Amino acid sequence: MKNVIMVLCALLALGLFPVSAQSANTGEPSVYVDYEYGDLKEVIVGLPYGMSPSLEAKWFADALKVLPKDEADYARKTAGMLWTEMINPETGKSETQMLEEENQAFIAILKSLGVKVFRPTEITVDFIKQYYGADVLLNGFSQDFPRDNMAVIGSNVIEFNLRTPIRKVDISGFRDILSEKCSDATVKWFSMPHTELLKPARKDTPFLEGGDVIVLGKTVLVGNTLNPSVGSNEAGYQWLKNILGDQYKVKRVRLVESVLHLDCVLSVPRRGLAIICEEAFVDGLPKELKGWDLIRVSLADVQRLAVNGVPVNSQNYILSYNRHNDNRTIQAELEKRGIKVHRVFFGTHNGQGGSLRCATQPLKRKVKMTKAHESQRK
Numbered sequence: 001m002k003n004v005i006m007v008l009c010a011l012l013a014l015g016l017f018p019v020s021a022q023s024a025n026t027g028e029p030s031v032y033v034d035y036e037y038g039d040l041k042e043v044i045v046g047l048p049y050g051m052s053p054s055l056e057a058k059w060f061a062d063a064l065k066v067l068p069k070d071e072a073d074y075a076r077k078t079a080g081m082l083w084t085e086m087i088n089p090e091t092g093k094s095e096t097q098m099l100e101e102e103n104q105a106f107i108a109i110l111k112s113l114g115v116k117v118f119r120p121t122e123i124t125v126d127f128i129k130q131y132y133g134a135d136v137l138l139n140g141f142s143q144d145f146p147r148d149n150m151a152v153i154g155s156n157v158i159e160f161n162l163r164t165p166i167r168k169v170d171i172s173g174f175r176d177i178l179s180e181k182c183s184d185a186t187v188k189w190f191s192m193p194h195t196e197l198l199k200p201a202r203k204d205t206p207f208l209e210g211g212d213v214i215v216l217g218k219t220v221l222v223g224n225t226l227n228p229s230v231g232s233n234e235a236g237y238q239w240l241k242n243i244l245g246d247q248y249k250v251k252r253v254r255l256v257e258s259v260l261h262l263d264c265v266l267s268v269p270r271r272g273l274a275i276i277c278e279e280a281f282v283d284g285l286p287k288e289l290k291g292w293d294l295i296r297v298s299l300a301d302v303q304r305l306a307v308n309g310v311p312v313n314s315q316n317y318i319l320s321y322n323r324h325n326d327n328r329t330i331q332a333e334l335e336k337r338g339i340k341v342h343r344v345f346f347g348t349h350n351g352q353g354g355s356l357r358c359a360t361q362p363l364k365r366k367v368k369m370t371k372a373h374e375s376q377r378k
Contacts, residue, residue, distance in 0.1 A: 029155040029184055029186040029187055030181050030182070030183070030184040030186075030187060030363075030364075031152055031155060031157055031181050031182060031184070031187050031363050031364065032152065032154065032155050032364055032365070032366060033151075033152040033153065033154070033215055033362050033363075033364070033365040033366075034154065034215065034217060034365070034366050034367055035215060035216060035217055035268075035271075035365070035366075035367040036214050036215055036216060036267075036268040036311065036365075037268050037269055037270045037271065037311040037313070037314055037367065038313075038365040038366045038367035039312075039313040039365065039366055039367065039368065040110075040113075040115050040310070040311070040312045040313065040362055040364070040365050041114075041115060041116065041363075041364035041365065041366070042115070042116045042117075042118065042362070042363040042364035043110065043115055043116070043117060043118070043360050043361065043362050043363060043364075044117075044118045044119070044120060044146045044174070044177060044360065044361040044362075044363065045103055045106065045107055045110070045117050045118070045119060045146070045359060045360055046103065046119075046120065046143055046144040046145055046146045046358075046359045046360075047100075047103075047119060047120055047122060047143040047144065047173065048083065048095070048096040048097070048098075048099035048100040048103060048143070048144060049083060049084075049096060049122055049123065049124075049143045049144075050082075050083045050140065050141050050142040050143055050144060050166075051080070051081065051082045051083065051125065051137065051140045051141050051142075052075065052078050052079050052080060052081050052083070052086070052140050053075075053079060053080070053138070053139055053140035053165070053166050054079055054080045054137075054138045054139075054140070055076065055079045055080070056138060057138050057139050057140070057165065058200065059139075059164075059165055059200075059201075059229040059230075060079075062227060062228055062229035062230070063164065063227075063229050063230050064076070065227060065257060065258060066225075066227060066230065066258060066259065066260040066303075066353060067303070067353055068303045068304065068324075071351050071352075071353070074351065080140075082125070083095035083096045083099070084096045095348065098348040099144055099348050099349060102344070102345060102346050102347075102348055102349055103359070105344050105345065106318070106344050106346070106356065106359065109318055109342045109344060110312070110318070113312045113313075113316055113342075115312065118177050118363070120143060120146060120170075120173030120174055120177065121172070121173045121174075121175065121176055122143070122173065123141060123143055123169060123170070123172055123173050125137065127172070128141060128169055131172070132169055132197060133197075135198060136168075136169065136197050136198065138198070139165035139166050139168070139197070139198075140166045141166060141167075141169050141170065142166050142167055142170065142352070143170055143173055144349060144352060144354065144358075144359060145167070145170075145211075145349075145352075145354040145358040145359055146170065146173075146174070146359070146360065146361040147210040147211050147263070147354075147357060147358045147359070147360060147361055148160065148162055148164070148167050148170075148209040148210045148211050148261075148358070149162065149167065149170050149171045149174065149210065149361070150171070150174070150210060150361065151208075151210045151213045151215075152361075152362060152363060152365075153213070153215050153220060153244065153248070154247075154248075155186055155187050155188060156187075156188045156190075156244070157178065157181075157182055157187060157188065157189040157190075158190060158191070158192070158240075158243075159171060159189075159190070159191035159192065160191075160192055160207075160208040160209060160210060160236075161191075161192040161193060161194050161195060161205070161206060161207055161208065161236070162207065162208075162209050163201055163207035163209065163229070163230055163231060163232070163233065163236075164209060164229070164230045164231070165197070165198075167209070168197055169197075174361075177363075181363060192206060192208060192236075192239060193206065201228075201229070201233075203233070203234075203235065204235055205233075205235060206233070206235040206236040206238070206239035207231075207232055207233045207235065207236045208222070208232045208236035208237075208239070208240060209230075209231055209232050209261060210361070211223070211231075211260065211261030211262065211263045211264070211354075211357070211358055212224070212225075212231060212232040212261045212262045212263070213232075213240075213262070214262055214263065214266065214268065216268065216288065218247065218248050218249060219248070219249045219250075219251065219288055220240070220244070220248050220249070220250045220251070221251050221253050221262060221266075221286065221288065222236070222237040222240060222250060222251065222252055222253060222262070223253050223254075223255050223259075223261055223262025223263075223265075224236075224237060224252055224253065224254050224255060225255045225256070225257065225259055225260060225261070226254065226255065226256060226257040226282070227257045227258075227259075227260070230260055231255075231260055231261055232261075234252065237250065237252045251286060251288060253281065253283075253286055254281070254282035254283055255280055255281065255282060256279075256280050256281075256282060256299075258299065258303070259280045259299075259302065260353060261358075263307070263308055263357045263358070264280075264302055264305065264307060264308055265277040265280040265281070265302055265307055266289075266307065267307050267308065267309050267311070267357070268311065269309075269311045269314070269317050269334060269339055270311065270314035270339070271314070271367075272292050272293055273292065273293045273294075273295070273337065274289055274292050274293070274294055274295070275294075275295045275297065275307050275309070275330060275333075276289070276294050276295070276296060276297070276307070277296070277297050277298065277299055277301070277302045277307060278294075278296060279298070279299055280299060280302060293337070295330060295333045295334070297329075297330065301325060304322060304324045304325040304350060305320060305322070305325075305346075305350045305353075305354065305355035306325055306327055306330060307330075308320065308354065308355035308356055308357045308358060309330075309355070309356050309357065310356045310357055310360055312342075314339075315338070315339060315340060316339070316340050316342065317334055317339050317340070317341055317342070318341075318342045318343075318344060318356055319331055319334075319341050319342065319343055319344075319356075320343075320344055320345070320346035320349075320350065320355045320356050321343055321344075321345060321346070321347075322345065322346060322347035322350045322351075323347055324350075327343070331343065344356070346359075
């Protein structure tokens with residue numbers, strides 16, 4: 001018996017015996033996010049697959065209000081088309097090809113900065129017909145922006161009930177990743193109450209989308225656009241506030257109708273610094289940001305996704321640009337503050353209404369503790 005125990009101990013020491021995700025990570029949770037600007041270690045990056053909504057989708061007209069006119073016109077023109085069939089006349093490439101070229105450039109930067117990248121499982125039309133029903137295809141589907149389907153707050157992995165219908169089936173592509181990452185006993189993996197896929201939204205139904213959720217330690221900001229067809233709502237904010245309880249201060253932030261999500265108008269590259277469009281906030285600047293160093297942008301720049309970048313850590317920030325906005329102003333302001341900016345062209349994603357933060361879902365992000373952070377946690 002003694003010999004058997006010795007053999008088992010040796011196998012464990014050599015890593016030849018299966019152990020939990022937590023043990024493999026030296027006692028740290030396998031999924032954890034404490035600050036928007038914490039050191040990014042693991043992230044999901046979206047896929048280039050999808051199908052544009054049909055013009056018959058009742059929510060579509062309201063949703064187009066968050067897009068510039070040229071992009072809204074293109075969305076109408078390509079309604080109901082698979083992205084593999086949408087051929088750009090200038091490049092001769094499909095929407096899918098152009099999206100993935102942008103993804104690969106983005107992923108190369110992330111990996112160069114030491115970030116481990118996960119990709120979802122591809123969702124197909126046949127998969128949706130079999131497991132969701134053919135009628136759901138009226139809403140289209142979209143795998144390029146994994147941010148909205150869930151959020152990681154501390155070691156809580158929360159799947160959201162999305163108000164934007166095109167995004168409701170994306171979560172199926174996350175299953176393998178979440179099943180692996182959430183096996184850690186310290187991770188709490190749960191979901192909001194979900195509603196019927198084709199039923200019109202009610203005001204009292206809780207809706208949350210990850211683009212509206214920004215985690216700043218024990219403070220969580222939740223955006224609420226005035227647009228009735230997309231984004232999070234007040235009932236969703238209240239649900240999150242209730243479910244997180246006294247451990248977190250959850251703050252509702254109302255946004256003008258032309259803004260889709262909070263991360264379109266607010267980015268936090270490091271403690272005390274924000275890129276922000278103040279005119280997008282219905283009730284003015286949130287008090288949590290008062291006294292901060294602010295890099296201000298206009299609503300016109302917001303429509304071209306100028307703000308939606310990704311802080312990798314407090315020294316490195318990934319910034320998108322497109323043919324409408326080179327984003328040199330934000331780049332210069334960040335560089336003046338000692339932050340290295342990594343630029344990536346993201347025009348195809350931007351044309352679909354999202355950018356770099358939208359295209360990512362952080363699984364591991366943790367700030368290096370300072371005295372200031374310690375005092376903020378108390």
